[in-house]
Each structure stands twice: as structure tokens, then as C-alpha cells.
Amino acid sequence: MAKKDLDKLAVVPTHVAIIMDGNGRWALEKGLPRVAGHRAGTENLREVIEASVEFGIKYLTIYAFSTENWKRPQDEIQGLMHIFRTMLDRELKNLHENGVQLRHFGRLEGIDNALKKKVLEAIDLTKDNQTLILNIAFNYGGRDEIIQAVKGILADGHTPDEVTEDLISEYLYSASCPDPDLIIRTSGEYRCSNFLIWQGAYSEWYFTPTYWPDFGREDLYQALAVYSQRDRRYGKIKTEKGS
DSSP states (O other): OOHHHHTTOSOOOSEEEEEOOOHHHHHHHTTOOHHHHHHHHHHTHHHHHHHHHHHTOOEEEEEEEEGGGGGSOHHHHHHHHHHHHHHHHHHHHHHHHTTEEEEEESOOTTSOHHHHHHHHHHHHHTTTOOSEEEEEEEEEOHHHHHHHHHHHHHHTTOOGGGOOHHHHHHTSTTTTSOOOSEEEEOTTOOOOTTSSTTTTTTOEEEEOSSOGGGOOHHHHHHHHHHHTTOOOOTTSOOOOTTO
């Protein structure tokens, strides 16, 4: 993409989050098993990560596997876990060399020890990188995140009077990240699916009918272009120029 096109982005969001939806439907429409769609969905992730860096995004959060996804057929779950392991093995060196810091949102309970070990090693290896913070929401659910935050607050002995929005935010998985400015959902669905339900309270949303395996650099640019035209008021009244 030409530099002049990047200049057209009036505002670039600091934090973009993506619900990577449509892998299964993409595969079924091509007569392939659903797991083939999930595999294809990992292939374009590098392009989206590289584009995020190019466009000046500082935080990228991807919804990889929800707490509800455990209800899917066992063969699909096993296929997903294999894909995650393979992706870490294949992409970690490149991500690290390009300054990407990996963080995990969610629980590691219930994940097999081999994958858990890979996740923790990847987080440790990249912990000092600052080019892009890549949050992977894996075994993640927004309601569960809030429940875990409340439990942490109680366990640390905070009184009711001490509970504020800032305190709750400190106990979320995203404690060290700004709230997402823009949440993108692919595949044409219009719901949040238990994703960042606290952090996304004032986020802008962008929905596209494109299935995730087909979502690339140009699609991300289009989402950013739409975002740059939004007027974010956070419940306030728009202030006209000169008033």
C-alpha cells in the first residue's frame, strides 16, 4: 500500500481487537472440513500483524478460542489445539525478531501441558518487545474474566468502598493495555460473543461480511479508514468547531 494511502487515515487506533469469525463457513462453502478453515485462518494472521505494524497500531488483540468453544466436537477441538501448537512453533521466531510481544488473555487451565508450556515460553521470550503488543485471547470469556477479577479483588481484601472502575480494570487480563478503540468482527455476524465486554464499553465496532481466512491488509485498512471518520463522544455531546 502506498504511503499516500496511509496518509489518508486521519486517526489510527492505538488498540484494535478482532473477532476472527467465519473459518468454519469458509471451509464448508469450499467443501472442506471445518478444521481446514481454522488452518486457513492462521495463514493470513501474519499479514494482518504486519499490516498492523505498518499502520501504526500498538496493540492488537485476537479472539482465538473462547471458553464456549470447548462445547464443539472433540475432533474440531483437537484440530484447533494442533493448529495452535504448530503456529507457535512456526511463527514465534519471526514474531520475536520483528519486535512483537505476545500476551495471553484467558485461562491456561484445561489446556494440555505441552501447549501450556509453549504459551508460557513464548510470553517469556517476547516480554521485552515493544513494536506491537499481540494479545491472544485463548480459552477466554468476557464474563469469566469479570468473575475472576471479582474473586481477585475479594481475595486481596478490598472493601466495597474501594471498588471502582479503575480497580476492576486492574484485575482484568488486560490490566496493562488500553481499552480497544476499535473492535472488528468478520463473517457478517453482529454480536460481541462474550469478547472484551468490560473493555469494549466505548469501543467503535466495524462489521464486515468477509470471512476471516479472506481478511487481509486491504480489509484492515478499510476498517481503519471507517474508524478514522467516526466521532467518538463517550456519552458527551459533539462540540462544533468554533463553539
